[in-house]
Structure formats: structure tokens, C-alpha cells
Amino acid sequence: MLDIIKKDPWLSPFRQRIEERRNHFLRKEQELTQNGKIGLSDFATGYLYFGLHKTDAGWVFREWAPNATEIYLIGTFNNWQREEAYRLTRVENGVWEIRIPLDSIRHLDLYKLFVCWEGGSGERIPAWCRRVVQDAQTHIFSAQVWEPDNPYVFRITDFKPDTSPLLIYECHVGMATAEEKVGTYNEFRENVLPRIREAGYNAIQLMAIQEHPYYGSFGYHVSNFFAPTSRCGTPDELRQLIDAAHEMGIAVIMDIVHSHAVKNECEGLARFDGTYDQYFPSDPTRRNHPLWDSFCFDYGKNEVVHFLLSNCKYWMEEYRFDGFRFDGVTSMLYYSHGLGESFTKYDDYYDGGQDSDAICYLTLANKLIHQVNPNAITIAEEVSGMPGLGLKIESGGFGFDYRMAMNIPDFWIKTIKERKDEEWSPAAIWWEMTNRRLDEKTISYVESHDQALVGDKTIIFRLIDSDMYWYMSKLMESSYRVDRGMALHKMIRLVTATTINGGYLNFMGNEFGHPEWIDFPREGNNWSHKYARRQWQLADDQNLKYHYLSDFDRAMIGLIKSVPDFQLTPVVKIWEKESDNVLAYMREKLLFVFNFNPIKSFSDYGMLVPEGEYGIVLNTDNPEFGGFGLNDDTVHHFTHRDPLYANEGKGWIRIYLPARSALVLKRL
Incomplete structure (x- = not known):
């Protein structure tokens, strides 16, 4: 009997479903590894084969486009013209290839594919390209050759994350600057990393790294899965950031999006070879995500699994990320994407509405990631409470190291909104802070980026509201709302952070009560960056009260770290x-x-x-x-x-x- 059932006898009626899930994974692993002839890590090396590569003999480019009838490589090197010398040849299994002399393409050249299919054609950005840039005037995206003469060389090659406990500072590089603009990797490395080290956090979780055409999507409408966003700088500047974090003892976790992809055809994977079902399901009801206006992957197709697993290994090998927080896991687990589901009983997890292919992919991804780096960290953003998500694969689980305790921020918002102060229940607080499966580690948090998006409010703003504009100065009389809000802000964080069984997460700036909400530049706000930045000066100004909250957070984190393996x-x-x-x-x-x-x-x-x-x-x-x-x-x-x-x-x-x-x- 699998450990997951031994540890939770209530799962016994669903033993067959759980065993089927595990057997599905085992069969797929055998298929992908040719019955064990190669390792899963060897399988996930598509980024070394596909895309544009510079060799001693010249350039070689490959792309998978099974429905294409003709493909041309076009770019600044041939004046964006379809020339015979840049026409790809179909080799096998829908793969196209071209070899080009070394002197034909240079570092920083722009390029695309012109793909033809029966009844149509269009320009496409290669699926495996490693850098994409946007023209400042036309706003058009293109792939860019990134082959510098002196590529960045990592100084730290043997970093091991500290997970005793894992204390995560969730970050968005672009909005990590105080200026009303998009921040850069270099600015983050120079200005923000030292703050995080001083605050005592031992990990950062970087959002919006994979390239996305719309900045306001917060990075969740990914178009180019192998390209770090160029809004914040170059690939080598991202590498330098990660290296600097490791030098400071800070692990770097990537917020990876494998739950869906942007619908854009000119920038992303949609209709790449003229078909909808190359990377996505042929059934429109399965393909379209009704809430996110995006496309869901077909996890039952080996080429898609190869693409996504290779993506995991790529970020670990090429950039030395220490692991991943998988976004939208609930959406992946269920055909309903979890929308409208109550998940109040175990039957809801095993009623036949689960996407067995997606579950298999997540299990494969966890096995691969820990093969590539045994010290890697994987976290599932999952709201339904699916049993086994944070259990080892051999125990019948999915293999994640942690799952997000998504009930906690919802509880705090509901409590603040709906309960009078005298009705705050110690029993309810205790239940929510400790309500978790004993055999699965969780990441507890009061608020992540989700709780601060436009239309919502941060915890501090819910507590203090407009008094933040008038009474946060130490040079003038305080207000009751400010005194109350600051007191509860500290208490809420303390009870959440000190009841963890795995780790704790804070979104950047929330530790000092960053005012207001997050609102990215968009037409509705006249493309303003006013609310898509962090006003660090508020915490630095000793004449304001924000530093009190920041100082408390630092002391709280220090207390937690003073106890060896506090989380255990x-x-x-x-x-x-x-x-x-x-x-x-x-x-x-x-x-x-x-x-x-x-x-x-x-x-x-x-x-x-x-x-x-x-x-x-x-x-x-x-x-x-x-x-x-x-x-x-x-x-x-x-x-x-x-x-x-x-x-x-x-x-x-x-x-x-x-x-x-x-x-x-x-x-x-």
C-alpha cells in the first residue's frame, strides 16, 4: 500500500484512482526514457537541440512545426526577406533545420520565422528562442541573437539553499524600483538584494521572468518560455543577479508558468504552424481557459512534455535558478480548472474530473528538477487542497517540496472585512494557521502579490485606509486607525510566520506596510507606473512610521532563524x-x-x-x-x-x- 494511503486512511476508498495516477506516471517515464536507457534529465535537453546555436562549423537552427509546408529564417541579416539560402529543410517528425555560415549572423541580430501552411502563412517568433526584444517605436517583438564575445561566467557554482526554514521574499524586478519606470536586473541586484539580505530572508521568488508581451499581465501571459524578459535587461545581467544573490546566501526561486500560454500568434505559441493543436488541445473547450483568456497546454502530447520539461532544466542549467514556484496548479489538475468547485470532500478530488496528463506532467517535472539538482525547491500554488501534492513521488504523491497555504491570506482578508475586532476568534486563527496535512510542508503567508492587485487592498491599507496619507508621520499626532492598523499588522504577521511547518513568504514592501495597491501601466491609468513600483524611501525615512513595521519584520525573521530548524x-x-x-x-x-x-x-x-x-x-x-x-x-x-x-x-x-x-x- 502506498504511504499516502497509510498516512491518511480516509483515502482508502480512492486507492484505485491514486494507484492509476502513479502507474500513469511510471508508464510515461518509461516511454520518455526508452525503458530506462536514458535518464529523464537526458530527455529534457531540447533547448540544446532546438533553437539557434553557434557551432565551430557555423550556425544551426531547428524548430518543431509538423503542419508547416515551408519555413524561412528572416531577420536583419537578410533584410527580412524570404531567401532560398535561409529556407529550412524538413528532416523528420515535424522538425525543420537549417545550417548557416558563421559570418552570416552576428550577435544582436534580430530574426523571426516565416511559416507557411496549407491555406495560410505568418511571421512567428521561434518557440525555443532565448531572447526576445520589443522595438521602441513599432512595439513589435522579435527574437534576438545573444552570443556575446565575453558571456557571463558564474562565480558561485555549488550553492545550496537554506531551508531551515525557507523564508521567501517574493519580488517583481520591474516594479522593484522607486522610480516610475520598469526597473532593471542591475538595479535590483545593486539596490534591492542588500535590503533582502539585511531583512534576513534566505530566498527570493522572482516573478515575470519568462517573456510576456503585456507588462500588465504580471508575467502570467507568457509568450516566450525560454527568454528572460528583456524589459529588465540582458540574459547576462539576470545571471549576474542570481550569482550575487547566491553570494549573499539567498536562494533564487522562479515563478514558472506552465499552466497556460498567451493567445498571441505573432509573439507566442498560438497557431505556430497554422494549427491550434500543436501545443494545445484540439477541443476548444479544453484549449481555452475561460477566466484567463489564454490557451491551456496539451500535457498528453510527448512533444509538449518535452518542451516543458526542457524548459525546467534550461532555467536551472543556464541561469542556476534553485527551483520553481509552479503557478496555477489547480487549473492544471482539473478539467474545470477548479472554477466553481467547492472541494469540501475527498470525492471532489477523485470524481473523474482530473486531468491525468497534467498530473503526470507535474510529477515528471518534480522528478526531473530534483534529478538535475537534489537541493532544488519546488512549490505548488494550489487552492483545492489535493492530497499528496507535497508528498514524495515514491509515497504516491506529486513530488512538490511545498504547497502554498492559500487559505491563510483569504482568512485574514475575510476576518478584517467581516468581523468586528472584538469578534476575532483565537480558535479560528489557530485553526487556519495550523490546518494542513501533517505530512506535507506548506508556505504560510499573510499576503502575496495577489492580495495587492488593483481592485483589492493590501492588509495595511485595509486596516488604515486613507489615514495612511495623513497620519504616518512621527512629527504629528497619530490616529486611532493608524495605531490599530500597525498593531494588528505586526500581530497578524507574527502569528502567521511562527506557526509554519515549512516556510514563510512576504511580497516585497509589504513588510513595511507599502501603501495602496499594485496597478500596472495600462490605458485605464494613462500608462502610469505610479502604482507599479516600490517606495523604499518610506521605510528609510526615520520621520515616518513605516520603518517601525520593517524593523519589527526584521526582528521577527531574526527570531525565527535563531531556532535551528524552527519549522520542524x-x-x-x-x-x-x-x-x-x-x-x-x-x-x-x-x-x-x-x-x-x-x-x-x-x-x-x-x-x-x-x-x-x-x-x-x-x-x-x-x-x-x-x-x-x-x-x-x-x-x-x-x-x-x-x-x-x-x-x-x-x-x-x-x-x-x-x-x-x-x-x-x-x-x-
Whole structure:
């Protein structure tokens, strides 16, 4: 019996479905590896064969286009004309090839394919091209030759991510600048990476790396899967960024999009060879994503699996990414894309509406990634709660290292919007923070980029709203909303980050309460970058209160890192009282006490804890973090012996708990 069923007997009725899923993967792996004659990593090397390559003998270019009748290579080197010398030859299995003398093509030349098929033709950007640029005047995208005389050479070649725990700073390079423009890889490396190191995070998750024609898609409408976006700089500048992060001890995770592709025909994969079903399903209802206005991949086609697996290996080998956060996994798992589904019972996961080919691909991808780099990190963005997503493949799982705890940000938004402060429930908070499958690691977070997009609000803006514009200065009187918002902002982050069983994620700037929302340049805002940037100066200005939140976040991350393998330590509930709005729990020697009550402070609040002496190591109400300083953090607390619990080594600790504050005490 598979471990996934042993660990969760409620899965027993679905044993056949789970075993079928695993057998599907095993059969496909055998097929792709020629019954084990080659490794999965050897199979995923399409980027070394397809596309444009410079060799000692000349240039060689290959493309897969089974429906094409003629293909020409056109570009600045032949004045964009279809010439016989640049006509490709069909070789086998729908593959086209051309060999060109070395002096015919040069570094930075622009090029495309002119593809002909029965009844039509069109210009196409090669599917495997490694760089795509946009003309500043015409806005037309073209592939670009990237073969510099002195390519970047990595200095760090043996980096190993620190996952004890994994502390992720989610980033978008383009909007990481304070200026109203698109930021660059170099600016990020020079200005933002040092901030992340100082804040204590040990990983960054880079969004919008794969080229996408519309900047406002946040990088999720990918057109060119092997090309790092040229908006932010050159491929070598991205390599230099990743190398610098590794030098700082920071892992680099890529937000990879294999769940769908942009519909654009001139830039992307759509109708590449004149057909809709080259990379995508022939059935329009399966091909079209009804919510995202994009095309879904046909994961049952070996050529598509080859393309996507090669894409995973390419980013790891060519750029040294340390792993991937797979976007839109729920959409991949189900034919319904999870839309309108409740997922309230196990039957919902195994009712026949699952895309077995997509599930097989995800399992293959996880196996490949960990073959290429055993220390690689894979994270699933998945909302349905599909069992086994974060379990090892041999246990009957999908092989992801982590899954996103997507219930947590939804819980915080719902709580802030719908509950009065005095109704904040310690039981509900505890349940949401710790409600997870015990055998699967999760990434907990209060808010990612999703919660800050236009039409929504960041947590800090929900709490403080328009008072952020008037009362965040330390030089003027504060407001109740600012005091309340800052207090809850710290408490919400502390309870989320310190109940993790895997890792914690924060979107850049949210740690210091970056104001307002995210809105990319578009026609509706007159193509403004005002809300597509990060105002770092707010956190740097000691006359403003933002730095209090940033300082607290740094102290919180430092506390978590002070405990070896913090994420593996048991989370033991100590106290929970609804009428008081008080919650307490322990991890090793750390005692976390939260008073969510908006008006009541408690003197000598008692609870049973392991006997000993305790000192305050973190206090959300400390004036250093913008609090009122109602506790003396230098005072140590001693437990009082209770004969009833003496045999258990427990005693009563009595603490002063100011309203809307949290304390972390350490048993000395």
C-alpha cells in the first residue's frame, strides 16, 4: 500500500484512482526514457537541440512545426526577406533545420520565422528562442541573437539553499524600483538584494521572468518560455543577479508558468504552424481557459512534455535558478480548472474530473528538477487542497517540496472585512494557521502579490485606509486607525510566520506596510507606473512610521532563524480563550502569547507552561516597533508551582497583556 494511503486512511476508498495516477506516471517515464536507457534529465535537453546555436562549423537552427509546408529564417541579416539560402529543410517528425555560415549572423541580430501552411502563412517568433526584444517605436517583438564575445561566467557554482526554514521574499524586478519606470536586473541586484539580505530572508521568488508581451499581465501571459524578459535587461545581467544573490546566501526561486500560454500568434505559441493543436488541445473547450483568456497546454502530447520539461532544466542549467514556484496548479489538475468547485470532500478530488496528463506532467517535472539538482525547491500554488501534492513521488504523491497555504491570506482578508475586532476568534486563527496535512510542508503567508492587485487592498491599507496619507508621520499626532492598523499588522504577521511547518513568504514592501495597491501601466491609468513600483524611501525615512513595521519584520525573521530548524519544532497550543481573545502556543523554548482584544488589557494573565524562568525576546508593543511600551521587556517572569501539575513539570506564568499586542517569551 502506498504511504499516502497509510498516512491518511480516509483515502482508502480512492486507492484505485491514486494507484492509476502513479502507474500513469511510471508508464510515461518509461516511454520518455526508452525503458530506462536514458535518464529523464537526458530527455529534457531540447533547448540544446532546438533553437539557434553557434557551432565551430557555423550556425544551426531547428524548430518543431509538423503542419508547416515551408519555413524561412528572416531577420536583419537578410533584410527580412524570404531567401532560398535561409529556407529550412524538413528532416523528420515535424522538425525543420537549417545550417548557416558563421559570418552570416552576428550577435544582436534580430530574426523571426516565416511559416507557411496549407491555406495560410505568418511571421512567428521561434518557440525555443532565448531572447526576445520589443522595438521602441513599432512595439513589435522579435527574437534576438545573444552570443556575446565575453558571456557571463558564474562565480558561485555549488550553492545550496537554506531551508531551515525557507523564508521567501517574493519580488517583481520591474516594479522593484522607486522610480516610475520598469526597473532593471542591475538595479535590483545593486539596490534591492542588500535590503533582502539585511531583512534576513534566505530566498527570493522572482516573478515575470519568462517573456510576456503585456507588462500588465504580471508575467502570467507568457509568450516566450525560454527568454528572460528583456524589459529588465540582458540574459547576462539576470545571471549576474542570481550569482550575487547566491553570494549573499539567498536562494533564487522562479515563478514558472506552465499552466497556460498567451493567445498571441505573432509573439507566442498560438497557431505556430497554422494549427491550434500543436501545443494545445484540439477541443476548444479544453484549449481555452475561460477566466484567463489564454490557451491551456496539451500535457498528453510527448512533444509538449518535452518542451516543458526542457524548459525546467534550461532555467536551472543556464541561469542556476534553485527551483520553481509552479503557478496555477489547480487549473492544471482539473478539467474545470477548479472554477466553481467547492472541494469540501475527498470525492471532489477523485470524481473523474482530473486531468491525468497534467498530473503526470507535474510529477515528471518534480522528478526531473530534483534529478538535475537534489537541493532544488519546488512549490505548488494550489487552492483545492489535493492530497499528496507535497508528498514524495515514491509515497504516491506529486513530488512538490511545498504547497502554498492559500487559505491563510483569504482568512485574514475575510476576518478584517467581516468581523468586528472584538469578534476575532483565537480558535479560528489557530485553526487556519495550523490546518494542513501533517505530512506535507506548506508556505504560510499573510499576503502575496495577489492580495495587492488593483481592485483589492493590501492588509495595511485595509486596516488604515486613507489615514495612511495623513497620519504616518512621527512629527504629528497619530490616529486611532493608524495605531490599530500597525498593531494588528505586526500581530497578524507574527502569528502567521511562527506557526509554519515549512516556510514563510512576504511580497516585497509589504513588510513595511507599502501603501495602496499594485496597478500596472495600462490605458485605464494613462500608462502610469505610479502604482507599479516600490517606495523604499518610506521605510528609510526615520520621520515616518513605516520603518517601525520593517524593523519589527526584521526582528521577527531574526527570531525565527535563531531556532535551528524552527519549522520542524512542534507547535503546541497552550491557551485559547474566546471571551478574552487570547491565544498562546509554544515552540521549543519560545512562548507566543497574543491578546487580540481591542480594549481589554489583562494584568497577571495566567496560563500553564513548562516550569522555569522566562524573558521577553520580542514584543509587538515595544516603542522600537511603534508600540506604546506598556510592558517592561527587561522583567523576567517565573512560573509558580502548582501541586496538581508538578509531575508534568508545569507551572503558572502570569503576564501583563496589553490590548492588541503579542509577546514572545523564551524559557531561559
